[in-house]
Amino acid sequence: xxxxxxxxxxxxxxxxxxxxxxxxxxxxxxxxRGRTPRGNSTVLGLRALGALALTxxxxxxxxxxxxxxAALVWVMALAGAALVIAFTLAWxxxxxxxxxxxxPARARV
Amino acid sequence: xxxxxxxxxxxVHTWFGLVLGFVLMVVFFFGSLSVFDREIDRWAIPExxxxxxxxxxxxxxxxxxxxxxxxxxxxxxxxxxxxxxPMPEHFDTPVxxxxxxxxxxxxxxxxxxxxxxxxxxxxxxxxxxxxxxxRTGESLPDDHLKIGSQFFYPLHYSLNFxxxxxxxxxxxxxxxxxxxxxxxxxxxxxxxxxxxxxxxxGKSSQxxxxxxxxxxxxxxLPFHFMFAFxxxxxFAGMYFPVTHTQLEPLHDLHEIIEAEETGLPxxxxxxxxxxxxxxxxxxEAQRRWASKDMAGDVGFLAVQHVGDANSYVSGxxxxxxxxxxxxxxxxxxxxxxxVIREDPVPSAVENIGEFLTGLHLQxxxxxxxxxLYVLGxxxxxxxxxxxxxxxxxxxKRQHAQKGVSGARTVEALAVTTVTGMLIAxxxxxxxxxxxxxxxxxxxxxEQYCFWAVWALAMAHAFWRSGPVSAVRTAPAWxxxxxxxxxxxxxxxxxxxITTGDHLWxxxxxxxxxxxxxxxxxxxxxxxxxxxxxxxxRRDRRAARAADESAAGEVVHA
Numbered sequence: 001x002x003x004x005x006x007x008x009x010x011x012x013x014x015x016x017x018x019x020x021x022x023x024x025x026x027x028x029x030x031x032x033r034g035r036t037p038r039g040n041s042t043v044l045g046l047r048a049l050g051a052l053a054l055t056x057x058x059x060x061x062x063x064x065x066x067x068x069x070a071a072l073v074w075v076m077a078l079a080g081a082a083l084v085i086a087f088t089l090a091w092x093x094x095x096x097x098x099x100x101x102x103x104p105a106r107a108r109v
Numbered sequence: 110x111x112x113x114x115x116x117x118x119x120x121v122h123t124w125f126g127l128v129l130g131f132v133l134m135v136v137f138f139f140g141s142l143s144v145f146d147r148e149i150d151r152w153a154i155p156e157x158x159x160x161x162x163x164x165x166x167x168x169x170x171x172x173x174x175x176x177x178x179x180x181x182x183x184x185x186x187x188x189x190x191x192x193x194x195p196m197p198e199h200f201d202t203p204v205x206x207x208x209x210x211x212x213x214x215x216x217x218x219x220x221x222x223x224x225x226x227x228x229x230x231x232x233x234x235x236x237x238x239x240x241x242x243x244r245t246g247e248s249l250p251d252d253h254l255k256i257g258s259q260f261f262y263p264l265h266y267s268l269n270f271x272x273x274x275x276x277x278x279x280x281x282x283x284x285x286x287x288x289x290x291x292x293x294x295x296x297x298x299x300x301x302x303x304x305x306x307x308x309x310x311g312k313s314s315q316x317x318x319x320x321x322x323x324x325x326x327x328x329x330l331p332f333h334f335m336f337a338f339x340x341x342x343x344f345a346g347m348y349f350p351v352t353h354t355q356l357e358p359l360h361d362l363h364e365i366i367e368a369e370e371t372g373l374p375x376x377x378x379x380x381x382x383x384x385x386x387x388x389x390x391x392x393e394a395q396r397r398w399a400s401k402d403m404a405g406d407v408g409f410l411a412v413q414h415v416g417d418a419n420s421y422v423s424g425x426x427x428x429x430x431x432x433x434x435x436x437x438x439x440x441x442x443x444x445x446x447x448v449i450r451e452d453p454v455p456s457a458v459e460n461i462g463e464f465l466t467g468l469h470l471q472x473x474x475x476x477x478x479x480x481l482y483v484l485g486x487x488x489x490x491x492x493x494x495x496x497x498x499x500x501x502x503x504x505k506r507q508h509a510q511k512g513v514s515g516a517r518t519v520e521a522l523a524v525t526t527v528t529g530m531l532i533a534x535x536x537x538x539x540x541x542x543x544x545x546x547x548x549x550x551x552x553x554x555e556q557y558c559f560w561a562v563w564a565l566a567m568a569h570a571f572w573r574s575g576p577v578s579a580v581r582t583a584p585a586w587x588x589x590x591x592x593x594x595x596x597x598x599x600x601x602x603x604x605x606i607t608t609g610d611h612l613w614x615x616x617x618x619x620x621x622x623x624x625x626x627x628x629x630x631x632x633x634x635x636x637x638x639x640x641x642x643x644x645x646r647r648d649r650r651a652a653r654a655a656d657e658s659a660a661g662e663v664v665h666a
Contacts, residue, residue, distance in 0.1 A: 007477055022306045068432045068464055069475060075331050076481035079488065082328035086306040 003064045010060035010074070014081035017053030019099045020046045022085050031093040032100070054078070118293040126290045126496055127519065132268070132283040134493045134526045139265040140336070141486030142257070142534070144471065144479050147213040148622035149257030153541045155608045156242075156249060157216045158623060164210055164407040165217065165243035167387035171410075174246050175206045178221045180235035188235050193227045200224070204234055207411040210243075211472045212429045217243040254552030256537060260559070266340070269556075274347070280340075281348050287337040294326055301327060315502045322495035325488040332485035333492075339469040342462075372449050373440055374419035382418040385446035394424040394439040397451065401437075408435040408472075418444055429474045432467035433460075490527075497523035520583050521567075521574040528589035529566030531633070535596035536562030538630075542603035566592075581655075582648050590641035597634035601627045 022028040024046035029038055057077065061070035088095055094104040111117040142149065151158050165171060180200055189196055200223035208219045219241060222234035240249045254260055263269055270276030295301060305327060308320045326333065341348070352360040368375035391407055398405050408427025414420040420443030425435035438452040455463065467473070471482065501520045508516040540558035544551055566589065574583035604627060605611040615624035 018306075025303070025306070028306060065475070066431050068468075069473065069478065072432070072468055073475070073478050073481065076478065076485060079329040079332060080481060080484055082305060083324070083484075083488070086308045086324050086328070089306055090308040090310050 006060050006064050007073070010057040010064075011077050011081070013053050013057035013060065014074075014077045015084050016099060017050045017057065018078070018081040018085045019050075019088075019096050020053060021050035022089060023096060023099060024050060028089055028093075028096075031089055032096045115296060115299075118296040122290055122293040122297055123500065125286045126493075127500055129283045129286040130493050130496055131522060131526050132279055133287055134490060135268065135530065136265055136280055136283060137486050137489040137493065138530055138534075139261045141483050141490070143262040143265050144482050144486070145622075145625070146255075146257030146262045147211075148625055149261065150255040150259075151215065151622045152604065152626040153256040153538070154216075154249065154253050155610070156253075158608075158610070158620070159215045159244075161213055161215050162210070162217070162243040164208065164391070164410055165246070167391065167410065169388075170241075170243060170246040171206075171208060171219065172384075172387075174219060174239065174241055174248075175203070175221055175412075175415075178203075178219075178237045178239055180221075180223050180237040184235045184237065188225055188228070188233070191229050191233065192225055193229060197226060200235065203415040205411060205413055206415055207409065209409045211408065211427060212406075212474050215243075216240050216249060250551075252550050252552045254541070254555050256541060256555065259552075260537065260556060261534075266344070277344060277347055281344060284337045284340045287333065291326070291330065291334055291337070295330075298323055298327070315499065318495050318499045318502060322492055322499055325492040325495070329485045329488040329492075332482075333489055336469060336485070336489075339465045342465050343469060371440075373421055374414060376419065377414045377417040378419040380418040381416060382420065382444040384412065384416070384420060384422075384443050387412070387422055390422050390441040390446055391424055393441075393448065394426075397439060398426055398437055403437060405429065405437075412443060414443070420444060421449060428467065428472055432473060433463035434467055434470060434472050436463070494523065494527050497526075517574055517583075521570040521585070524570035524574060524583060524585045524589060525563075525567040528586065528593055528637075529563055529570055531593045531637075532566045532589060532596060533559050533563035535593065535600055535630075538600045539596060539603060542600065542607050581651055582644055587641050587644045587648070590637045590644065593637035594634040594641070597630040597637070601630050 023032060024043050058070075058074050061074045061077075064070065065073060085096075097104045111120065185196060202224040203221050204224050205222040206219070207221075208217055210217050217240070219239050221237045223237070224231075225233065225235055239251070240255075241247060242249065260269070266280055267274075267276035268279060270279070298304075304320075304323065306324075308317075308324050310317055312320070346352070365375050387410070391410070394407065395404070403426065405426045406429070407424050408429075409423075409425040411423045412420060413423070422441045422443050424439050424441075426437040428434050428436060436452075436455070440449045440451075441447065442449055471479065497519060501516045501523065504516040505520075508514070537555050537559035540555045544554055544558075548554060569589070570583075570585045573585035573588060601612070604623070610620075610623055612624060612627050615621075615627065
């Protein structure tokens with residue numbers, strides 16, 4: 001795979017991972033799913049998925065660059081991904097429903 | 110004094126942050142621009158708009174350039190008080206020649222240091238610098254300012270305030286306070302992880318601003334921390350100058366012992382000897398790097414004890430593909446061309462040191478990481494600016510009622526350091542395109558324009574931040590946003606008119622350094638217009654609400 005594509009996947013993987021970690025938090029879950037209750041297993045599952053996605057991103061970064069550089073790329077990409085998720089939650093929270101394999105609802109509950 | 114630790118931290122965060130925040134704003138913003146310093150240089154010096162070049166041939170190009178050089182008049186003047194007797198007209202004994210380049214440099218900066226006869230400290234040299242076109246060896250005019258690497262970049266670490274090196278010390282103090290502000294901010298925040306993704310634009314303006322302050326501070330916390338810390342590490346030698354104060358004898362002795370160990374002569378032999386082919390030495394260095402599976406270009410090339418039998422040539426591999434700036438130094442006997450020494454593999458401590466400075470100075474080739482650094486730097490700017498705004502919002506009404514001008518002054522200073530700084534930055538770019546090409550000391554004039562425009566923006570900020578009403582925004586914000594938009598578009602237009610390099614041409618030729626600066630300027634213009642519109646709309650809404658509540662009070666009366 002070309003390096004640029006791998007880096008792009010690493011960025012995406014970080015955004016998705018941060019999204020799952022956010023959905024594991026009650027306040028953000030409510031923003032996306034309203035009053036739909038969620039079980040403990042859902043929370044744990046989302047956290048695990050989030051952690052996995054961030055790890056995949058780190059592995060991709062390490063495949064492209066020398067470890068010293070890959071670490072910097074990954075940490076900085078985490079910051080960018082967290083900003084993307086925070087702003088999505090602020091203005092278009094419904095879009096994150098995609099990460100729960102659901103179609104985004106039209107209006108917010 | 111304080112009821113608990115958290116309140117004490119809040120006090121430290123608020124007041125130290127306020128005072129040094131203005132410095133930090135400059136440091137963060139110009140640091141972000143410095144990520145693309147060499148690209149800004151090319152925008153500012155149209156003669157340098159060609160592709161980056163590798164280190165040129167020493168024998169054909171560099172040697173004649175070095176031989177024709179002399180120390181700069183500024184360096185000679187600065188040395189004068191430290192010499193017994195008069196200064197010579199001509200400096201005949203070059204001690205050191207050097208050239209440094211990266212994968213982003215079309216033009217090459219070279220320097221030469223010369224022995225000064227009768228100097229009180231015989232080790233002190235006078236220096237000359239030159240910028241050349243490495244394809245031909247022709248010099249570029251000295252008074253054309255490389256706005257990126259000679260103005261924005263030093264502004265980032267020294268505020269370009271060189272009197273008694275005070276600028277470095279102020280920035281160092283600000284970096285220290287930055288670390289304090291990060292720690293105290295984390296203590297105050299409490300919900301570091303619980304509110305990691307929290308930004309509530311629909312809430313009250315104080316809440317909204319604080320959310321953004323926390324968000325930009327926390328998500329980029331590793332960046333903020335590492336950059337403040339590594340910045341201090343880079344200048345540690347200046348902040349703790351022990352090697353040239355208390356420990357000077359030890360330092361000098363160490364130099365001599367080190368020279369014995371490495372075989373690189375510490376002193377001149379006093380016997381003249383011509384220099385062998387340096388190109389052959391460079392070829393040998395590259396062969397050795399390639400044999401270690403580290404093929405690469407020369408980043409730094411230096412000759413020590415020029416013209417002497419003890420001369421030696423050092424070639425360092427450019428750190429394009431790693432964090433360290435340069436490495437794998439190989440040293441040659443200058444007159445015979447034999448290898449004296451290959452630098453050993455760096456120790457763990459050296460590696461950590463190089464990683465810390467290299468990650469900050471970023472001479473590597475990684476465009477994604479470069480942009481991520483810009484993102485981190487701008488997040489820092491937002492964090493600091495929202496800190497000011499929160500300070501103002503919290504006190505505005507109270508201060509207006511009491512008739513105190515504190516909040517107003519802080520708001521005017523915030524305007525000066527946010528939009529005013531942008532206006533000054535655009536001011537120097539516009540001056541760069543408008544001043545006549547043959548104006549003597551052109552670079553100095555560009556700098557005067559920068560400071561003059563910033564002073565004007567400051568005057569405007571104080572003039573137009575009158576407390577129209579305790580709840581309303583200073584009109585200076587809206588007006589300066591519009592000014593930013595107009596100036597940014599003008600800079601792009603002037604680049605087109607004066608050089609013919611319009612966006613269509615630079616984009617179709619794939620000449621990203623100039624196209625990128627133009628696109629960033631246009632992007633800033635759009636953002637500034639959008640911000641002005643939002644502020645205007647919000648201001649109108651606030652005014653209407655104020656009218657209604659006033660009308661309500663009349664009815665009640």
